[in-house]
Structures are given as structure tokens and as C-alpha cells.
Amino acid sequence: MLEAKLEQAALLKRIVDSIRDIVQDCNFECSESGLSLQAMDNSHIALVSLLLGKDGFTDYRCDRSISLGVNVGALTKILKCGGNDDVLTLRAEDKPSVLSVMFEDSIQDRISEYNLKLMDVDQEHMGIPDTEYSASVTMPTAEFQRIARDLHTLSDSVEIDVNKEGITFSCDGDIGAGSIVLKPSSNIDRPEQSINVEIVEPVTLSFNLKYLNHFCKASGLSNQVTLRLSGEAPLLVEYKLPNGFIRFFLAPKIGD
Amino acid sequence: PTEQALLQRFFEHI
Numbered sequence: 459m460l461e462a463k464l465e466q467a468a469l470l471k472r473i474v475d476s477i478r479d480i481v482q483d484c485n486f487e488c489s490e491s492g493l494s495l496q497a498m499d500n501s502h503i504a505l506v507s508l509l510l511g512k513d514g515f516t517d518y519r520c521d522r523s524i525s526l527g528v529n530v531g532a533l534t535k536i537l538k539c540g541g542n543d544d545v546l547t548l549r550a551e552d553k554p555s556v557l558s559v560m561f562e563d564s565i566q567d568r569i570s571e572y573n574l575k576l577m578d579v580d581q582e583h584m585g586i587p588d589t590e591y592s593a594s595v596t597m598p599t600a601e602f603q604r605i606a607r608d609l610h611t612l613s614d615s616v617e618i619d620v621n622k623e624g625i626t627f628s629c630d631g632d633i634g635a636g637s638i639v640l641k642p643s644s645n646i647d648r649p650e651q652s653i654n655v656e657i658v659e660p661v662t663l664s665f666n667l668k669y670l671n672h673f674c675k676a677s678g679l680s681n682q683v684t685l686r687l688s689g690e691a692p693l694l695v696e697y698k699l700p701n702g703f704i705r706f707f708l709a710p711k712i713g714d
Numbered sequence: 715p716t717e718q719a720l721l722q723r724f725f726e727h728i
Contacts, residue, residue, distance in 0.1 A: 498721075
């Protein structure tokens with residue numbers, strides 16, 4: 459059986475919030491080592507990969523691997539019933555039909571428990587190859603979120619260009635064009651504000667801004683986000699989690 | 715469709 463306790467429900471709430479625009483139904487895979495998820499969006503242009511290692515939980519026990527088929531919208535509704543600061547416990551039997559979600563508010567001595575009906579989710583599990591990326595850029599999540607939001611007011615797509623000078627986001631839409639240039643910088647007092655650019659060779663690719671804005675829903679999970687680009691691979695947008703990560707992959711726009 | 719193919723090709727290529 460699975461029994462997994464998080465000190466703060468906010469972590470799972472934020473994780474589920476950050477994937478619910480992309481994924482409708484998915485399997486949460488629970489194993490001895492932790493909880494993971496891999497799912498594609500309906501249009502098969504983006505893929506989400508989540509890992510929450512067992513050390514990220516206050517208590518974690520999973521005797522044998524369990525697959526929890528979940529409707530993400532339904533899970534969102536149940537998670538909204540708990541407070542951000544509540545202790546959250548997930549429980550499931552070995553062949554579960556429901557996932558039990560318990561919230562404990564220690565200040566008010568309030569315990570609430572909900573059962574989420576599980577479903578069979580037919581999903582192919584794909585391996586993600588180790589990839590040598592041409593460029594990696596780490597920047598503040600708030601900055602990336604602002605860029606994706608601002609450029610989306612002008613256009614549906616963004617061109618990302620990385621070279622040794624820095625990273626440029628630019629777009630050209632019906633009402634006009636825009637661009638933002640970020641140069642590498644290090645901030646010793648506030649390292650989370652630093653911008654780090656690692657480059658093997660310059661790369662320029664275009665992406666759909668709708669998806670980048672969906673990915674930015676994960677901004678509350680980490681101060682920094684890493685973008686990895688290569689001509690031969692989808693864009694990787696990575697947010698580090700306590701003992702894990704949430705990674706979004708997005709195919710570049712082809713043509714136009 | 716071409717973007718879908720690219721994503722699927724990338725993940726199946728292992």
C-alpha cells in the first residue's frame with residue numbers, strides 16, 4: 459500500500475495546478491523511490507515529467523509499485539478542499555479503486571478526508587533520452603513568466619535565440635513586435651536573481667507561447683527555471699523541486 | 715502534425 463505524507467499540502471496543490479492545463483488524465487506512478495508522472499498533452503506537442511522522490515515527503519511508504527489513474531481536474535477539486543499549510547496524507551491500497559486524501563490542520567484540530575475515484579488511464583510510457591543540449595539558460599522564474607506573458611499579448615509564438623552574449627526572446631504579431639534580451643549576470647547577495655548561460659553552439663528556435671505560459675504555472679515551485687535548447691530536441695523547461703523536478707518538453711514550431 | 719512527429723520521434727528514439 460501507499461502512504462505518503464507531505465508537511466504542506468501547498469506543494470502538491472502547486473504541482474497539480476501547474477499540469478492541469480496540459481494534462482487531463484494521467485497515471486501517478488508510486489514506487490519505493492517516490493512518486494512520478496509522465497504525460498503528453500492532447501495535441502502531442504508537449505510532455506510533462508514529474509519526479510517527487512521519497513525524501514521529499516515527511517513519511518513515505520510504498521511496498522509495491524502502484525499506478526494511480528487520476529483525472530487531474532477531479533484531483534484539483536479535492537486539493538482545493540485543503541489549506542496550503544495543512545499536512546497532507548495520500549493513501550491507496552495495492553489495487554486501489556480510490557485515492558484517499560487527508561488534510562490535517564494542526565492549529566484548528568481539523569481533519570478532513572476525501573476519496574478520489576481512480577480510473578484506468580491508457581498511456582504509453584516513453585523513455586526520455588539523455589540529451590546533449592546546445593544551450594542551457596537558468597533564470598529567475600518570475601522573469602521567464604513575465605516574458606512569456608508579455609510576448610503572448612503580441613503573438614502566439616516566440617523565437618528564442620541563445621548565443622554567448624545571452625538569450626533573446628522575440629516575437630512578431632499582428633499589432634507589432636517585441637523583444638527582450640537578457641545577459642548573463644551573477645548576483646551574490648540574491649543568487650536566485652542570477653542568469654546563467656551555458657553554450658556549446660548558438661541556437662535559435664520558435665515555440666508556441668500558449669504552452670510556455672502553461673508551463674509558467676509552475677513558477678511558485680522554484681525560484682529559478684532552466685531552459686535547455688537543441689536543434690535536434692524539444693525545448694526542456696525544468697523547475698527543481700525538493701528531492702525532484704518538474705520538466706516540461708515542447709516541440710519547436712516548424713515552418714513559418 | 716510535424717511538431718507532434720518531432721516530439722514522438724524524440725521520445726521513442728531510445
